[in-house]
Amino acid sequence: MDMITDDVKKVLEKIGWGSVATASKDGVPNVSPKGSFKIVDEQTIQFADIFSEHTRKNLMENPKVAIDIVDAETASGYQLKGTATLADSGPAYDAAKEELAGMGFPAPKNLVTVAVTGVYSVKPGGS
Secondary structure: OOOOOHHHHHHHHHHOOEEEEEEOOOOOEEEEEEOOOEEEEOOEEEEEEOOOHHHHHHHHHOOEEEEEEEEOOOOEEEEEEEEEEEEOOOHHHHHHHHHHHHOOOOOOOEEEEEEEEEEEEOOOOOO
8 A cells, every 4th residue: 555545644643653764874773652643645644753863864865654553452553664855944844843933843944745656554464
């Protein structure tokens, strides 16, 4: 599956957060929790880079990313893989900044937009 389906949206809305995996240009991995995901369309997801220096550095060196969202209650979820771009200005960045400010968070360093190239079930026995 290579699209963000309604079921992916439901899982993300229910749990409210996920983990973002990145790697440096030398292949050093990093995983960071994120709670600021926004599904833009069937092939695009965004999150705010607020505090994640390692994630930011890795994405600048290597834009490949994996996002893991899992509902522990049902032991189901999804991994989304894709390519990230970072923006520190523009209308989408400004909207994310305003939304985060309303929740008491500082301005993000970047808005990360991921062009999703693959969506995979992480349900035990799933594909």
